[in-house]
Amino acid sequence: MKNRELKEAGLKTTAPRVKILQILEKAKVRHLSAEDIYKMLVESGEDVGLATVYRVLTQFESAGLVIRHHFEGDSSVFELDDGEHHDHLVCVKCEKIVEFVDPIIEKRQLSIAEENHFRITDHSLYIYGICKSCNQLAS
Amino acid sequence: MKNRELKEAGLKTTAPRVKILQILEKAKVRHLSAEDIYKMLVESGEDVGLATVYRVLTQFESAGLVIRHHFEGDSSVFELDDGEHHDHLVCVKCEKIVEFVDPIIEKRQLSIAEENHFRITDHSLYIYGICKSCNQLAS
DNA sequence: CTTAATGCAAACCGTTTGCATAGAT
């Protein structure tokens, strides 16, 4: 039941919120834009406005249910926050995304912030490259 | 003379291009938005349109004179590309930016790409936080 | 019943583009 998670986040149980949470949990792709989610809702016959999708995602973000990424480029993408921080390795050809965590990098980041007297709030590390399969296709 | 750099980049020597290049080279702040640059131009009495600032910056980017960053906030910022790679520590309050290079992180990134069979092309690491002075202002 | 959430359309904001004019070679 999604109701539980919403309640705990202090959000009323409404159709759009439940639906969006379901989509985020069940989608085969982990990183979705507001537009992606909106389209999925429309396709599954839901009557939800794009504005609501944005509002809900923003609320989810504040509630810690979701993480918003500002990928280089146009729109933001959202992914479920399962509490496990990770960074991203992105294939610039096929857009495949591999998530990873590297304790050494994490530690160094903390040290760097500390050395510069910053109270760290967040960080984003994206490594861009070409994945194995794209690499094999002569380009 | 800026003419040389422009020529080498295959760009005609025009007043807006020369002026913008000068600003990027001389500004006390290394990372500037298009709007920042536009304001500086206007303040120094230049008759340049914002659209031109964007066009010129985009050309500079293609020419490798400048690097465009998409930080967390709204707009993009530009900095001179002096060929020295570095990452960024960004204050989310006052937007102060500290540049750094960490050899350990650099090395780990290579390993991670390799482990995942990615041929690395690029990467970006932004650490977001609150700097000392902003931290002291009770918020 | 009371107050918060939604849909719609309009507003926003950074950035881009079309077009007629000014400027570089």
Place this chain on the structure above:
DNA sequence: ATCTATGCAAACGGTTTGCATTAAG
């Protein structure tokens, strides 16, 4: 003289907001 660059204003695309309506508790 030729062809690119510029300024202006309008267009754009993602995101936010105002407001009347609907629904949750």
